[in-house]
Amino acid sequence: MVEGDRMATAAAHRTAHADGAAQEDTSAFQAAFDAAVAAEERIEPRDWMPDAYRATLVRQIAQHAHSEIIGMQPEANWITRAPSLRRKAILMAKVQDEAGHGLYLYSAAETLGTGRDELLDKLHTGRQKYSSIFNYPTLTWADVGAIGWLVDGAAITNQVPLCRCSYGPYARAMVRICKEESFHQRQGYELLLSLSRGTAEQHAMAQDAVDRWWWPSLMMFGPPDDESAHSAQSMAWKIKRHSNDELRQRFVDICVPQAESLGLTLPDPALVWNEERGHHDFGPIDWTEFHDVLKGNGPCNDQRIARRRQAHDEGAWVREAAAAHAAKHGNAGTGATHA
Amino acid sequence: MTATVHTSAALALGDDALVLSHRLGEWAGLAPVLEEEVALANIALDLLGQARVLLSMVGNEDELAYLREERAFRNLQLVEQPNGDFAHTIARQLYFSTYQRLLYGRLAEVQGEFAGLAAKAVKEVAYHQDHAEQWTLRLGDGTDLSHERMSRACESLWRFTGEMFLPLEGVDVDWTGMKDAWLESVSDVLHRATLEVPQGPQSGAWTAGAGRQGLHTESFGRMLAEMQHLHRSHPGATW
Numbered sequence: 001m002v003e004g005d006r007m008a009t010a011a012a013h014r015t016a017h018a019d020g021a022a023q024e025d026t027s028a029f030q031a032a033f034d035a036a037v038a039a040e041e042r043i044e045p046r047d048w049m050p051d052a053y054r055a056t057l058v059r060q061i062a063q064h065a066h067s068e069i070i071g072m073q074p075e076a077n078w079i080t081r082a083p084s085l086r087r088k089a090i091l092m093a094k095v096q097d098e099a100g101h102g103l104y105l106y107s108a109a110e111t112l113g114t115g116r117d118e119l120l121d122k123l124h125t126g127r128q129k130y131s132s133i134f135n136y137p138t139l140t141w142a143d144v145g146a147i148g149w150l151v152d153g154a155a156i157t158n159q160v161p162l163c164r165c166s167y168g169p170y171a172r173a174m175v176r177i178c179k180e181e182s183f184h185q186r187q188g189y190e191l192l193l194s195l196s197r198g199t200a201e202q203h204a205m206a207q208d209a210v211d212r213w214w215w216p217s218l219m220m221f222g223p224p225d226d227e228s229a230h231s232a233q234s235m236a237w238k239i240k241r242h243s244n245d246e247l248r249q250r251f252v253d254i255c256v257p258q259a260e261s262l263g264l265t266l267p268d269p270a271l272v273w274n275e276e277r278g279h280h281d282f283g284p285i286d287w288t289e290f291h292d293v294l295k296g297n298g299p300c301n302d303q304r305i306a307r308r309r310q311a312h313d314e315g316a317w318v319r320e321a322a323a324a325h326a327a328k329h330g331n332a333g334t335g336a337t338h339a
Numbered sequence: 340m341t342a343t344v345h346t347s348a349a350l351a352l353g354d355d356a357l358v359l360s361h362r363l364g365e366w367a368g369l370a371p372v373l374e375e376e377v378a379l380a381n382i383a384l385d386l387l388g389q390a391r392v393l394l395s396m397v398g399n400e401d402e403l404a405y406l407r408e409e410r411a412f413r414n415l416q417l418v419e420q421p422n423g424d425f426a427h428t429i430a431r432q433l434y435f436s437t438y439q440r441l442l443y444g445r446l447a448e449v450q451g452e453f454a455g456l457a458a459k460a461v462k463e464v465a466y467h468q469d470h471a472e473q474w475t476l477r478l479g480d481g482t483d484l485s486h487e488r489m490s491r492a493c494e495s496l497w498r499f500t501g502e503m504f505l506p507l508e509g510v511d512v513d514w515t516g517m518k519d520a521w522l523e524s525v526s527d528v529l530h531r532a533t534l535e536v537p538q539g540p541q542s543g544a545w546t547a548g549a550g551r552q553g554l555h556t557e558s559f560g561r562m563l564a565e566m567q568h569l570h571r572s573h574p575g576a577t578w
Contacts, residue, residue: 072368
């Protein structure tokens with residue numbers, strides 16, 4: 001699209017927004033919105049948008065934000081036991097990054113009119129979800145590496161296309177998040193490489209972690225395309241750019257040579273290069289397990305939410321104190337006033 | 340200056356940073372608000388960075404961190420105290436970061452083996468002190484409950500503060516002047532936070548320089564057991 005067309009579409013879109021308040025008929029706004037999305041323009045917080053588009057984004061961004069803060073738990077589990085000071089520094093920085101990602105994402109959701117308190121409440125009461133991958137436990141140090149390599153690797157595969165998401169604040173948050181995630185992924189790979197090339201015990205620890213994290217990582221892309229409830233509409237809105245199965249295939253193709261370089265085996269006997277497709281074939285995913293974990297029957301579902309609620313409840317007096325102090329002294333600038 | 344003096348000072352300062360960093364790391368995922376997850380991790384990372392420089396001055400950082408027994412650690416008892424509630428963590432931060440800011444400020448100004456580290460670290464520690472001060476003000480002058488908790492925390496950690504000002508061999512600063520400056524700074528913050536300056540002794544039979552001599556409190560052994568377990572389980576392995 002040439003620059004003049006883009007500006008014309010944007011102008012129509014914003015005019016529709018400006019005139020919108022008093023009108024019942026939203027067809028002009030809808031047309032401007034559709035044109036802006038078709039023209040690859042970014043929708044911004046003050047632009048008119050369909051209610052369902054807003055709701056879909058809030059749901060998705062909230063789920064993503066919740067995943068960041070719940071995802072801190074399985075890794076924080078190893079901060080106090082990290083086996084070298086270098087690894088400890090890397091892990092602490094990574095967990096800190098996740099808290100930072102949570103902050104950007106809750107802020108992005110806030111631009112859609114839904115505040116952090118409301119979203120946290122929905123998380124704590126089970127009305128909103130987070131990525132099921134974090135319902136698996138980190139049992140050994142190698143799991144920290146497997147999460148970096150596989151879980152962050154899968155997340156990046158999912159998230160890089162979101163940098164082009166039609167909603168501006170989400171797309172911009174994702175640019176920064178993807179840069180940091182890609183750093184984490186390399187760190188996880190490097191951790192596993194050290195283990196794989198280390199003692200026999202360390203190698204076995206790395207292989208065991210990959211055995212346990214491989215299949216859950218593939219499930220991170222969501223159900224197969226023909227069973228994915230929200231996919232078609234999200235693709236049309238350009239919130240989502242590729243189907244679950246496309247992204248899953250891309251991830252498998254990326255991981256196979258990396259596993260070889262690591263000297264580790266991916267636990268799938270059906271994994272084989274298919275010359276005709278130009279992709280790796282892989283074995284069937286156990287969707288029963290996926291749905292079971294999603295329903296709350298994973299190994300750590302209860303524990304993760306209980307710990308999150310515990311932190312929140314035990315911190316209530318601190319947030320109340322910050323709010324009271326701000327009220328007394330007329331400054332609200334701590335960010336700590338969220339109840 | 341002898342090698343022995345150099346070692347004991349580097350270990351003392353390095354162990355302070357290492358141990359407090361570890362304690363702050365225990366907050367990950369449990370902070371009262373998301374912004375504090377970022378802030379506490381930031382402080383922990385700064386301290387860990389300082390610890391690595393200091394320990395590397397006198398040996399292999401990992402051997403020193405992971406293979407020494409409890410009695411060989413030279414950190415202050417203050418920094419090993421369990422996190423407790425958020426008020427205890429903040430009181431510990433206020434006392435220690437004020438000390439560290441004064442100490443590194445002085446070390447940065449004199450020629451010596453710690454000048455380079457101190458010049459860099461004093462900027463980090465200025466932030467730690469500001470963070471602790473702001474939270475002391477919020478908790479002290481927040482709600483009745485937070486005032487009560489902050490007051491209790493300041494009282495209960497007070498007896499560990501005297502140890503900070505016992506002269507360290509190889510660290511050439513005016514320790515008496517440091518103590519006066521510390522008391523003035525902390526008193527000012529507590530006063531503004533509507534808190535009393537604790538009146539009890541700043542040290543007792545078991546706290547007067549004990550940490551610097553390798554005598555610690557019970558929770559420290561458990562902390563080290565957790566910290567060292569994995570490293571010690573794989574002798575000679577690299578990570």
